[in-house]
Amino acid sequence: MTTTNKLRRRNTLLFLSFVLPAAIYMVLMVIFPIFYNIAISFKNVDLMNFARGGSEFVGLQVYKDIFEDPILGTSLKNTLVFTFWCLLFQFPIGFAIAMLFSRSFPGAPALRGINFIPWMIPMVAVAGIFKYMFNADIGIINRLLTSLHIISEPIQWLAYGDTAMASVVVANIWKGVPFNMILLATALTTLPEDVYEAAIIDGASPVQRFFRITVPLLKPAMLSVLTLGFIYTFKVFDLIYVMTGGGPGASTEVLSSLAYRFSFTEYNFSEGAAVANVLFVLLMIVGLFYIHLVNKEDRERSGK
Amino acid sequence: MKKFLSIVMVSLLAASFVFAGGSKESAAADDGKTTIELWYHISPNQAAILLEMVDKFEEENPDVVVETQSIAFAEIKKQLTIGAAARQVPDVTLCDTVDNASFAAAGVAVDITDEVEAWGEIDNYFDAPRMSAMYEGRYYGLPYYSNCLAIMYNKDIFDEMGVPYPTADWTWDDFVRLAKELTTPEHYGLTMCLYRSEEGTFNVLPFIWQAGADWDSLDTPEAAEALTMINDLYQGGYMSKELISMTQADMTSALFASGKSAMMVAGSWLNTNIQNENPDLNYGVVTFAHGPANAASCIGGGNIMMLKDDNKEASWRLMKFLSEPENSLYYNEKCGYISPREDAVAMSELWTTDPILSVYAEQLSTSLPRGPHPRWPEVSSAIQTAFQSVLSNNATVEAALATAAATIAEIEG
Numbered sequence: 001m002t003t004t005n006k007l008r009r010r011n012t013l014l015f016l017s018f019v020l021p022a023a024i025y026m027v028l029m030v031i032f033p034i035f036y037n038i039a040i041s042f043k044n045v046d047l048m049n050f051a052r053g054g055s056e057f058v059g060l061q062v063y064k065d066i067f068e069d070p071i072l073g074t075s076l077k078n079t080l081v082f083t084f085w086c087l088l089f090q091f092p093i094g095f096a097i098a099m100l101f102s103r104s105f106p107g108a109p110a111l112r113g114i115n116f117i118p119w120m121i122p123m124v125a126v127a128g129i130f131k132y133m134f135n136a137d138i139g140i141i142n143r144l145l146t147s148l149h150i151i152s153e154p155i156q157w158l159a160y161g162d163t164a165m166a167s168v169v170v171a172n173i174w175k176g177v178p179f180n181m182i183l184l185a186t187a188l189t190t191l192p193e194d195v196y197e198a199a200i201i202d203g204a205s206p207v208q209r210f211f212r213i214t215v216p217l218l219k220p221a222m223l224s225v226l227t228l229g230f231i232y233t234f235k236v237f238d239l240i241y242v243m244t245g246g247g248p249g250a251s252t253e254v255l256s257s258l259a260y261r262f263s264f265t266e267y268n269f270s271e272g273a274a275v276a277n278v279l280f281v282l283l284m285i286v287g288l289f290y291i292h293l294v295n296k297e298d299r300e301r302s303g304k
Numbered sequence: 305m306k307k308f309l310s311i312v313m314v315s316l317l318a319a320s321f322v323f324a325g326g327s328k329e330s331a332a333a334d335d336g337k338t339t340i341e342l343w344y345h346i347s348p349n350q351a352a353i354l355l356e357m358v359d360k361f362e363e364e365n366p367d368v369v370v371e372t373q374s375i376a377f378a379e380i381k382k383q384l385t386i387g388a389a390a391r392q393v394p395d396v397t398l399c400d401t402v403d404n405a406s407f408a409a410a411g412v413a414v415d416i417t418d419e420v421e422a423w424g425e426i427d428n429y430f431d432a433p434r435m436s437a438m439y440e441g442r443y444y445g446l447p448y449y450s451n452c453l454a455i456m457y458n459k460d461i462f463d464e465m466g467v468p469y470p471t472a473d474w475t476w477d478d479f480v481r482l483a484k485e486l487t488t489p490e491h492y493g494l495t496m497c498l499y500r501s502e503e504g505t506f507n508v509l510p511f512i513w514q515a516g517a518d519w520d521s522l523d524t525p526e527a528a529e530a531l532t533m534i535n536d537l538y539q540g541g542y543m544s545k546e547l548i549s550m551t552q553a554d555m556t557s558a559l560f561a562s563g564k565s566a567m568m569v570a571g572s573w574l575n576t577n578i579q580n581e582n583p584d585l586n587y588g589v590v591t592f593a594h595g596p597a598n599a600a601s602c603i604g605g606g607n608i609m610m611l612k613d614d615n616k617e618a619s620w621r622l623m624k625f626l627s628e629p630e631n632s633l634y635y636n637e638k639c640g641y642i643s644p645r646e647d648a649v650a651m652s653e654l655w656t657t658d659p660i661l662s663v664y665a666e667q668l669s670t671s672l673p674r675g676p677h678p679r680w681p682e683v684s685s686a687i688q689t690a691f692q693s694v695l696s697n698n699a700t701v702e703a704a705l706a707t708a709a710a711t712i713a714e715i716e717g
Contacts, residue, residue, distance in 0.1 A: 048678065051388030052411040136546055138558075159545035160696050247500040248548045248696035250689055264382060266682040267406070 034280070041274040047267035055270075062270045071250055071258060072275065078165070079254040083233045085169045086176060090229060093173070094180025095222075099214075101181070102188040112185065119178040127242035130171035134158055134243075161251030164244050168252055172239055176232070180225055187221030188214075220297045227290040231283055255279040338618040339369045341394035345380035346606070350639045357635060361625045368618045381406075384611075388412040393611040395619045398448060401436040402502065402674050402684075404607045408439035409678030414610040417442045419620050425627070425645075432603040433644035436673040445607035446627050447644035449636050451571045452601045452671040453510060454663055455479075455593070459586045461491060461566040470567075470590045472666075476514070479593035480533060483542045486566035493542040495559045496534075496569035497552045500692050505674065505684040507552075507569050508534065508691050510602045513672060514595025519683050520716070522690070523709035526596070531701045535694050548695055557581045571604060572664040573640050589663040591670070601671040605641060642668050679715050686711040 041062055045055040066072050101112045118126070133139050134157040142154040157167045191214065199209050215222075237256040240246060246253035246261065253261070255275060263272025344354055351374060358370050373394065375383050381403055387393045388410070399407065407413040420426050420443040426434060433447035455470065462469055467485060470478065483493035497507040511534060512518065517527035537543055544550075544559060556574045559565040561581035570589075578585055592599045608626060610619050625631060629648040636643040637654050642665050649655045655665040677683055690708035693699040699707070 046679075047385060047406055048410050050385055050410070053389075131549070137544065156545035158549045161698055164696075244549060245500045247692050249693035249698045251696060251698060261685065266679075266685050267381075267385065268682065 037273045037276055037280075040270055041277050043270055045269040045273075050267075050269060058270075062274045066271055066274050066278075071253065072278070074250050075253045075255050075258040075275075076278075078250075078252060079234060079236075081165065082169060082172070082236065082252075082254060083230060086172045086233045087226065087229055089169075089173045090176040090180050090233075091226060094177045094225075095184055097177065097181045098184035098188055099210075101185050112182075116178045116182055118175050119182070121175070123175065123238040124242055126171060126175050127239045130167065130174075131158070131243045134167045158244060159248060161248060164248060164252050168236075168239055168243050171243065172233065172236065175239075176229065179232070180229060183225045183228075184218070184221060187218055191217050220294070223290070223293050223297075227286060227293075230286055234283060234286070235279065255282075337367055337369050338615050339371060340396060340615050340618050340622060341371045341373065342622070343373045343375050343380065343384070343394040343397040345375050345377045345398060345400075346639075347377075353635050353638045357626055357631055358622075360631075361622055364625070365618075365621060368621065370622065384412065385410075388611070395610065395612045395615050396622055397609055397611060398606045399445070399609055401433065401447065401450075401603060401605050401607050402676075402680055404437050404445045404609060405439045405676035406678050406680060407609060407611075408442075408444035412609075412611060413444040414613050414616070415442050415444060416446075416610055416620065416623075420446070423624060428629075428645050428647040430644055430646055430668055430671075432668070432671045432673045433605065433607075436603065436676055437607050439676060439678070445609040446623055448606050448608045448626060448632070449639060449641040450603055450605040450644040450668060451573050451641050452603045452664060452668050453507065453569055453571050454589050454591050454601060454667045456560065456568045456570045456574075456587055456589050458491075458560070458563060458566050459588055460563070461486060469588060470593070472591050474590070474593045476533065476593050476595050480537065483537050483567065484540070487542045491563065492544050492559065492565045494537055494567045494569075495543060495547065495555050495565040497550065497555060498534075498538070498543075498547045498691065498695060499549065499551055500688045501551070502681075502684055503552050504691065505687050506602055506604060508687065509674060510569075510592060510600055511595065513600040513602075514592065514598055516595070516597030519675070519677075519687065520712060521709075522687070522705045522712065527705055528701050529596070531691060531694060531705065534691070535701060538695050548692060553577055560587075561585055572642060572661060575660060576640050589660045591663060591667045599670060601667045603668065603671040603673055605644065682715050683712050686715075 040055075042057060042059060043055045044058045044062065049055040097115060101108055101115075133141050136142055136154045136156045136159070139157070141157070142151070145151045146154065155163060157163045195213055195217075196209060199213060204212065235256055236254055237260065240252055240254055240257050241260070244252040246257045256279060259272045259275040259279065261272075262268045262275055342358065344351060346354065355372060358372060362368065362370060380397070380399060384393060384397060384399070384407065393412065404413065408415075426443070429447055430450070432452075433450045437443055437445040437447055457470060459469065465486060465488075467482065470482060485493065487493040497503045508531075509519070511530040512522075512527050515526040515530035517524045517530065521527065538545070538547070544555075544565075546558070547555060550558065552570070552574060556568070556570065556577045560568040560570070561578045563582075563585070578587070592601050608623050610616070610623065612619070626635070627645075629643075629645055629651060632643045632645050633648040633652055635641075636648070637652060642655060642661065643649055643652070646669075649665050649668075655661050674680060675683065686708040690699075690704040693704045693707075694701050
């Protein structure tokens with residue numbers, strides 16, 4: 001055996017020792033569950049045969065069943081509606097607060113820290129607090145609205161579909177704003193000062209500076225924040241589970257809560273897995289789109 | 305860094321050996337004793353009573369050791385299902401009555417029909433709990449504790465408004481009239497659980513039975529009549545709109561115990577919640593109002609199942625011991641339930657003379673089990689979606705029931 005071979009072998013071993021832990025972790029914790037989930041969605045696993053074994057391969061039957069069930073369409077629609085309204089408010093509000101904190105004023109760092117608190121509170125706690133606040137009889141939101149004479153009768157927030165959806169959206173916006181804020185604020189600090197100085201000398205107004213400098217320079221960061229925000233919002237579970245349980249009826253049922261309901265309330269593991277896979281595919285498309293955007297951005301920048 | 309990584313990896317490996325090796329070794333103790341494992345999902349106070357009984361059993365049966373394991377109420381079905389797939393189940397477990405049939409059909413619960421028949425005591429049980437332990441004519445469990453729903457009423461509200469208390473012979477007309485009459489800006493006439501969970505099904509199903517329908521006949525005028533009555537009371541403001549998102553425990557403390565509701569569909573175990581919230585509440589209980597068909601109620605509670613036949617003899621001895629009339633009486637009295645055994649109820653002073661519990665004991669004899677159906681959770685889920693869509697104005701009574709009936713027909717196959 002030559003020395004180079006020995007060296008090469010040693011290098012391979014070294015290489016493996018770096019890669020293996022991460023690879024083992026990925027296989028056990030990420031890849032195996034995903035493939036297991038895909039596998040059982042092509043079988044008919046339910047409570048009856050989960051324990052005894054004897055589930056059969058049924059091809060696309062489970063997917064056919066869930067796509068024929070109107071609940072899947074309803075849940076998908078609810079998920080999209082929820083995500084749309086959340087992002088529509090979360091992002092601009094987070095951006096505005098980030099802009100505010102990009103200026104230095106007394107107490108700014110402390111206030112920025114305080115603004116981040118909602119993001120650190122566990123979602124289950126947020127959901128519990130908001131469920132209480134939206135309570136029609138004793139909740140603070142009706143109290144506030146009636147005392148400001150905006151409404152005369154208490155609104156039954158969680159009792160009807162549209163208001164229940166509005167309630168979970170509001171709760172999620174409150175929770176999500178700091179996430180948008182902190183990422184955009186960080187991105188804002190990386191913008192070069194000299195461009196702004198030059199613009200001021202050239203007589204650009206603050207509005208022009210915002211739309212002509214800040215927005216274009218922030219575009220990569222904004223895309224990241226929007227995509228990550230989309231993914232976080234789209235896979236919402238705990239908020240819905242605690243605040244409405246997907247109800248009333250199925251008016252706030254989202255894909256993740258539907259997957260949970262199929263798997264762990266109705267014990268129809270295959271249907272639950274199939275819904276989870278639908279969610280997975282949709283999010284993967286968003287993820288691929290994001291990677292594509294990032295790459296494009298990188299290419300453009302290195303090209304210049 | 306490399307060193308650090310290798311340390312981490314080695315310790316992970318070591319840990320996995322420890323965990324792999326540590327799990328299974330208790331089963332065959334060398335002193336000739338049989339060890340059986342018992343799982344339960346009841347509250348800590350109730351578990352204390354159960355453990356007292358287990359100690360007594362071990363005293364009387366020195367050849368058996370019982371290892372107990374507490375599982376959260378909401379988790380036990382999941383744990384048993386996952387455990388069954390991995391062949392890691394206890395010898396004996398408590399479970400919710402409504403799940404006994406599922407575990408029987410799934411082959412998780414052991415058929416104990418021969419033991420039950422040799423025992424010769426099963427005829428002393430009330431019908432509804434006894435039926436909940438059966439699947440396709442065979443026994444897969446023994447009822448251990450029972451409860452059922454009835455109507456609690458706030459005597460002070462009735463007195464204040466000069467309305468006489470409801471009596472056991474009341475009808476749906478009286479029920480609806482009272483719910484409306486007793487609604488004022490200060491309190492609602494009625495409270496019942498309309499939550500999207502098994503609790504909601506538990507509360508709504510009695511009315512469907514009373515109208516003359518059942519879970520497998522939801523697309524009938526009878527079922528529509530029941531749901532229409534509930535919906536009219538709900539939309540008319542005679543019940544809180546919050547009930548759609550409240551559990552039974554929530555509604556008891558927020559509405560009934562605080563004097564904000566004149567009547568409540570409630571089980572006997574909620575007495576404990578009322579005692580904790582407002583011990584001075586002046587209330588009574590009456591059996592359900594007579595509907596067009598009957599005045600049936602719904603049973604809840606728990607059964608004991610055997611899951612392994614390795615230690616069948618010792619496991620069955622434990623199940624029999626817990627089910628002896630005196631022991632059944634002791635456990636159920638202490639825990640605020642009613643014994644599923646008619647002979648134990650007759651022995652008890654509490655259930656025959658207590659103004660509240662005696663009503664529940666009486667209601668138990670006209671109660672029915674949910675299902676029993678191996679895929680009850682799916683049936684129940686269809687019922688929940690039906691009543692919630694109606695209450696939230698998303699569907700008419702007939703349309704919602706037709707959808708539910710179609711879903712259930714599909715489940716039936």
